[in-house]
Amino acid sequence: MGWKWGFFTAAMVALSVATWAAGYPWLSERITPPHESTSLAIEAVGAARSAGAGTWAPALLREAESNLRLSLAERRRQEVRVILLRNYADARALLSLTQSQADEATRTARLQRGLAEVEASSSLSSASLAVASAERMSRAIPLDADGRRHLARARSALIEARYHRDNGDPRRAEELSEEALQQAQDAVTRANTLAARYVDEEQIRTWRRWIVETVAASKKTGGAAIVVNKDKHLVTLYLAGRAVRSYRADMGRNKLNDKSRAGDLATPEGRYKIISKKGPNSSRYHRALQLDYPNAADLRRFESARRSGELKNNARPGGLIEIHGEGGRGIDWTDGCVALSNKDMDDLYPRIQLGTPVTIVGGDGSGGVFSRAIQDAVEENRIK
Numbered sequence: 001m002g003w004k005w006g007f008f009t010a011a012m013v014a015l016s017v018a019t020w021a022a023g024y025p026w027l028s029e030r031i032t033p034p035h036e037s038t039s040l041a042i043e044a045v046g047a048a049r050s051a052g053a054g055t056w057a058p059a060l061l062r063e064a065e066s067n068l069r070l071s072l073a074e075r076r077r078q079e080v081r082v083i084l085l086r087n088y089a090d091a092r093a094l095l096s097l098t099q100s101q102a103d104e105a106t107r108t109a110r111l112q113r114g115l116a117e118v119e120a121s122s123s124l125s126s127a128s129l130a131v132a133s134a135e136r137m138s139r140a141i142p143l144d145a146d147g148r149r150h151l152a153r154a155r156s157a158l159i160e161a162r163y164h165r166d167n168g169d170p171r172r173a174e175e176l177s178e179e180a181l182q183q184a185q186d187a188v189t190r191a192n193t194l195a196a197r198y199v200d201e202e203q204i205r206t207w208r209r210w211i212v213e214t215v216a217a218s219k220k221t222g223g224a225a226i227v228v229n230k231d232k233h234l235v236t237l238y239l240a241g242r243a244v245r246s247y248r249a250d251m252g253r254n255k256l257n258d259k260s261r262a263g264d265l266a267t268p269e270g271r272y273k274i275i276s277k278k279g280p281n282s283s284r285y286h287r288a289l290q291l292d293y294p295n296a297a298d299l300r301r302f303e304s305a306r307r308s309g310e311l312k313n314n315a316r317p318g319g320l321i322e323i324h325g326e327g328g329r330g331i332d333w334t335d336g337c338v339a340l341s342n343k344d345m346d347d348l349y350p351r352i353q354l355g356t357p358v359t360i361v362g363g364d365g366s367g368g369v370f371s372r373a374i375q376d377a378v379e380e381n382r383i384k
Contacts, residue, residue: 031086033075037095041068044102053105055171056112060105067098113170120170123177124161130184131158137191140373141256147190154183191373194256198231198363198370207361210271214359215241224351226323228338228360230255230267231368235323235338237348245351247344250327252336256370258362259293259336260302261311262318267336267360268293274356277349278322286325286342287349291358293321323348323358 045064053061071094078086131154138151161176197203211227218225219241227236230251237245252259252267259268268291276290294302294317305311318336325346327339338360340348363371 030089031083032088033079034088034092034095037092037099038072038075041071041095041098041102044099044106048102048105048109051106051109052113053102053109056109056116057105060101060108064098064101064105067094067101071095071098116170116174117165120161120165120173120177123174123181124158124165127154127158127161127177127180127184130181130188131155134184134187134191137188137373140369141191141195142254143187143191144194147187147194150183150187150190154180154187157183195370195374198256198368199365199374201365204363204365207269208364210359210361211364214238214271214357217357224353224356226348226352226356226358228267228323228358229363229368230269230360231363231370233332233369235340235344235348237351239351245347247340247348248328249323250329250334250339251332252334253332254336255332259298259318259321260305262316263335264318265335267334267338268298268321269360269362270295270297272321272358272360274352274354274358277352277354278324283322283324285322285337285339287345288322288324289349289352289356289358290320290322293319 045061045068048057048061048064071091074091074094075088078088078091131151134151134154138147143151157176157180161173161180164170164176165173214225214227215238218238222240225238227238228234228249229236233249233251235247235249236243237247252265254265255267257264257266259266270293272291272293272295274289275292276288278288278290280286299317302311302315302317306313306315321336323338323340323345325340325342327334328341328344329339333339365371
């Protein structure tokens with residue numbers, strides 16, 4: 001019973017002291033545990049964590065958490081002391097500082113997160129436009145392996161950026177958006193490099209000169225002449241120097257380049273003539289007008305390229321380039337020939353004689369699939 005009596009006595013003493021201290025507010029505050037302040041500080045730190053302060057305001061959150069630990073330690077230190085010797089002033093001060101720092105961490109986190117979301121949204125919008133621009137250009141201008149690789153990376157980064165934005169990670173979304181933007185720009189730049197000759201002034205002057213000379217020869221002789229414009233996918237028939245018919249045409253799958261060797265799938269560029277006419281029973285493509293490719297100029301370029309190492313020693317110049325039927329598909333699919341629809345081939349075929357000149361140019365500087373794609377990209381500021 002002795003210990004019970006001792007406990008009762010101590011409790012009564014504590015109650016008496018507390019009752020007495022209630023008459024002295026300063027003493028009551030000093031010896032009374034800061035329960036409410038503790039709860040408020042803990043809630044404030046929890047709210048800061050929930051607001052993402054660990055990511056957006058880490059320094060403020062660390063300070064708040066450190067002061068919370070110090071305040072709780074100080075409170076426990078006072079709780080084990082004799083009641084009249086307790087002093088919770090330091091604990092209260094630390095708890096107040098903790099709450100203030102945690103509230104500031106919450107405000108800062110929300111502000112920084114909001115700013116990051118705005119930045120991510122802006123970067124994502126720019127990346128989306130850049131990828132769309134690259135995809136449009138890729139449809140007009142076939143990309144090489146490097147270009148396709150850049151475009152694939154741009155698409156992948158853009159998808160990931162959207163995922164991270166939608167799942168609350170704007171910083172990662174912005175990083176991936178910047179990567180998508182750069183990869184898309186690299187793809188467009190690569191396409192621009194491949195198609196640069198379609199907007200090259202010197203090259204365009206050469207093509208225009210070929211056209212002018214071909215038309216002038218037709219006017220002088222009063223005969224027919226054909227001009228093939230790869231950029232515009234157009235075959236134009238001239239009679240006595242006057243354009244009388246134009247036909248839509250499909251070109252070689254390697255549509256950007258001038259033909260340099262057998263198997264490169266490119267439509268040649270140069271000045272040729274018709275050396276053979278093939279009717280429905282002698283052509284696999286309805287009707288065909290065979291050109292004298294490779295001519296002397298083609299063979300000179302071929303030998304020069306082989307000597308310089310641009311072409312391998314076992315390369316061959318190729319041949320059997322024709323204007324033939326089975327075209328009109330709206331895509332470039334041939335191995336280097338020019339393909340018209342059967343209806344247009346039926347119209348052109350009887351107008352042409354052996355020896356009719358055929359001039360094939362990349363473009364004429366007045367707009368076309370490739371040149372327009374480059375100009376559009378420049379206007380959109382996707383390439384420099």
